Amino acid sequence: MKDKTAKPNLTMEYEIKDIYKIIDDLIDTSIYQRIFFLGEISGGITSTDFWCIEEDDKISDFVTYEEGNEGTDDKLTADILEMNQFLTQKNMKNFNQIFIEYTFQKEEIVANVALDYFDWPEEGFAMYGVPDYYLSKALGEKYVTNFGMENVEKMTKYAESHEAETAFNYQFKNERKDEYEI
C-alpha cells in the first residue's frame, strides 16, 4: 500500500516545473512562443511577474492585482520563497531575483534560469524599473516601457561590476492541458 502521507521531493527543478504549471493553470500557454517569469525578493518585498510572447512578438503582462489573479501571485510567491529555503538548507546563497525563460519544444519545455543577487532597492534603483532590466536583457529595447533605457543602462553597469548571476537549464516533459469548454 502506498504511503498516503509520503512527501514529494522538493528541489529547484520541482519548483521551476511548478511555476510553469501555475502559469499554465491560469492561461493557455500553447499559443505563446516564450514565457518569461520574474520573481523578486528584494528590500523585504516579494513580487512575481510573467510575460507571454506571441509569434509576432506581441507581449502580454500578468497583472497581479487584477481580479482573479491574486491566487496565482500567492502560489508563485510561495514557490520562490521555498526555492530560497531549499538553497539555505544546502548552504547556498539565496537569490534576490530569479528570471526564467520557458520555451516550448514538441515534447519538452526548456527552462533557462538565471538567479542573481542584486538587491535593487537597497542599491537605490526603483522597483518600478526592475522588470525593464530583465525584459530588455532577454528581448531588447523595444519592451522597455517604464523608466526607459537610461535606467536600464545604469542597472546593467551595476550588474557588470558586481556578483555574477548563476544560470542553469532544466528540461521537462510538456504536459500541457487541453483547452476546456465551459
Place this chain on the structure above:
Amino acid sequence: MNMKFRKVPFEERLHEEINDTFRFLNTSLDLSDIGHIFYWGQVYGNSKSVGYWYVDETTKIIVDSVNGVNYILFRRMIAEVSMFKKMFSDNNMKPYIQVLIDFDMTGSQVIANVTFDSYDWRKLDFDLESVWDYYRVETVGSEYLKNGDNLADVNKMQEYAAEHDETLHYQVVVDDFRSN
C-alpha cells in the same frame, strides 16, 4: 494586451486545488498519525482568512494555526481561497464565503469532503472568534472549544444553518503521492 485566460470546469479545477491543498499541508505538517486535517477559509470581498486544525490523537488536544504559521504555508493557504473564488466566478456561480475541507486520512486513500457555504456570519453579527469556533465544533465537537463563552453563539449559528441550507458539498479523492 490580454492574456488567454483559461476557464476550467468547476469539478476539474476543484480536483486540482484540493490536491494542491493536501500536498502543501502534507509537506508542511506531520500528518502521519492524524485521522483528519481540516482546512478552513473565508473570503469577504478582499478580506481573506484561513486556518487549519487537527486533533492530536495521543494528547487529545487540538493543534491549529491560530497563533501563526510559517509564511510560505500562509501564502499557499491564502492562495486557495482566491483560487476557489475564481473557480466560482469562472463557472458563473454565486460566490461562496466560507470553505471547509475535511481531509479524511483514516482509510486507504485520502478523501476530501469539501463544503462551500455562503452564510454571512458578519451580517448576522457573529465575530470571527465565534465563526472559527462554529467550524471547529462542526468538525471535532464542542469538547475542543477554546473559549466556552462562544458556545451560545455557536449554538445560534447551528440553529441558523439548520434552518437555511446555504451549502454546497463535494467529495474528492486525493491522488496518491510518491517521492519524486
